[in-house]
Amino acid sequence: MENKIFTISVYSENNVGLLNRISGIFLKRHINILSLNVSESEIENVSRFIIVVKTTEKWVQNIVGQIEKQIEVIKAFYHIDEETIFLESAIFKIESSLLFDERQIQNIIKESHSEIVTVSRDFFVISKSGKRSEINELYDKLKPYGIMQFVRSGRISVSKEKMEVTTLLEDLK
Template identity: 50%
Template structure:
């Protein structure tokens, strides 16, 4: 019996090393896994970065991938979570013709209905911003299509884990280690 595939969010804490993104993506490529989303940013600890990677796979495979990721030089710790274990959002930007905005109240109603906001109004176009889950940003895209979407971009997932104990304990250990090295 084939194991069910789920969406997993990987949270990987790293040093800022050149080539690390490439080495991480090779791990997924070799296992024939598609990365659905990848974002990276500074973390709550100085000089520690967080990669947030979303994949769809089996639990057995995600466990193996996380173990392999943790073997990489520059990777401090990796965790994986199911969707109900993280709070996550994406941001989407939509560019539509300016005349669509001034063509009646319908477009304004769509923007309000989807809890979006107008980011900028230019002579030829308007940029609308929406923060939410992928489904929500896609729904707004579909609602705006009849008005002529000139451009659309959606960020990768940004996520923070609900279970804080293991993450915080590990990060505290890292912080203590960093202070002992500096002394």
């Protein structure tokens, strides 16, 4: 079986230590987490983990099964990229003088569909949301001008198919 990128969605109660136990499942199998995001979900008092890994389908099935054995976990799913809509976000901090002195910077911002978040005397900040490749392309274009700081979020995603978590929770009530 070949390695593919999988997005694992985990719906859970928000309890201390769960992230550590979930990451331990990957550690035991020597599978690197490429991206991790934890936030509130569409369901009140339920958190959602979005974990991106590169592995085989057999291993991801095994991992999802192990994650679901955690007491606080309500349900876990996995998807390939074609089954999800996903984005990452990034912010770039650049020296302010470049915004006014280098016309090309303004063209890069416009062409990349990014936006200026703030401008101060010493720096300005650009925000970009999109696919990882789009963010990498913007990074490569800005790098020759000098990036003071750069940060990228983990993947956020929604499945194209309906996920039956809400129905599952209603059945548990």
